[in-house]
Amino acid sequence: MDKILLMLQLQAELNEATNGDNWTSGITKNNKVINWKRCIYMECAEMIDSFTWKHWKNIDKEADWDNLQIEVVDVWHFIMSLAIENYSQTRRGRIDDLAQNISELDSFAKINKKHALFAVQNDVIEKIESIMIDTLSRGALNLEKLISDFFDLVLMAGLDLESLYKLYVGKNILNQFRQDHGYKDGSYIKVWGCEEDNVVMKRVLDENSSVKPSELYRELTKLYLALNKS
Template identity: 80%
Template sequence: MDKILLMLQLQATLNEATNGEKWTDGITKNGKVINWKRCIYMECAEMIDSFSWKHWKNIDKEADWANLQIEVVDVWHFIMSLSIENYAQTDRGTVEDLALNISHLNTFSKIDTKNELFAAQDEIIQNIESIMLDTLSKEMLNLEKLISDFFDLVDMSGLNLETLYKLYVGKNILNQFRQDHGYKDGSYIKVWDGKEDNVVMKRVLDANSSLAPQALYAELEKVYQTLHKS
């Protein structure tokens, strides 16, 4: 539960810094409507492109498993945001209550176990589409089903709670870094020396998995500034 709570707290802090103190009302500090459900199903569509699903193109191309895992973490950002918003708007409780309830889900035990195996491509795609349907449904949001489906996806993508947490913290710091370096006004450069910043972040983490969040930020700053000078 501790890692779930830490991730929820980090996400809430990031959302407040990016969208303002009242982001759980569904409106940013600039008056723009927030639609976390749309964020989830659009990100899921991008996730499917990690596979060579098109029957007319690149049929023998190997799946991009590393990108799949990064996309899983991106979806987790939005699912946590939707969950926090839902709890706030329905008076279900605090972030701590949400973390506790998540840890009691049956599927939580799946990700609280060491795992490095990938499921079959078609099974993963079916699971991704189930998550999309959870958010596209016109019925009342079944938050527990959405999170359970996501935990199934985590397990199928060769991740567990430990690796999900590690990648989430890395992406959370990268998102903060993006915001601090002009992401909203378009001045931020997302491709670093031919590699997307996601890939660079993961490479830095893989080289030193014990990096603290502040140290990771500093390392990203060092790499980014070096590229700007060249």
């Protein structure tokens, strides 16, 4: 539960810094409507592009599992945001209540074990589409099913709670870094040399599994400044 709670707290802090104190009302500090469901299904569509699903193009290309894992973490940002918003608007409880309820799901017990195997490509795509259906439904949100489907996807993408947590913290720091370096006004450079910043961040984590969030931020700063000087 501790890792779930910490990720929820980090996400709430990021949303507050990005969207303002009242983000759970569904409106940003700039009066833009927030639609977490749309964020989820649009990100899921991008996730499917990690695979060679097109029968007419690049049919022999290997699946990009590294990108899939990063996209899974991106979706997790939005699912947590939707869950926090839902608990706030329906008065179901606070973040610690949400963390407790998530930790009691049967699917959580499955990801709380070491895992590093990938599922069959078509099965992964079907699970991604199930998550899309969860968020495209016009009926009441079934938050528990959405989170359970997501945890199934975590396992199918070769992740577990520990690796999800590690990648989430890395992406959370990268998102903070983006916001601090012009992401909103469009001045931020997302491709560093010939690689996306996501890939650079993941490589830093892979090279130093014990790196602290503050150290990761400093390393990203160093690499980004070197890019801008070249």
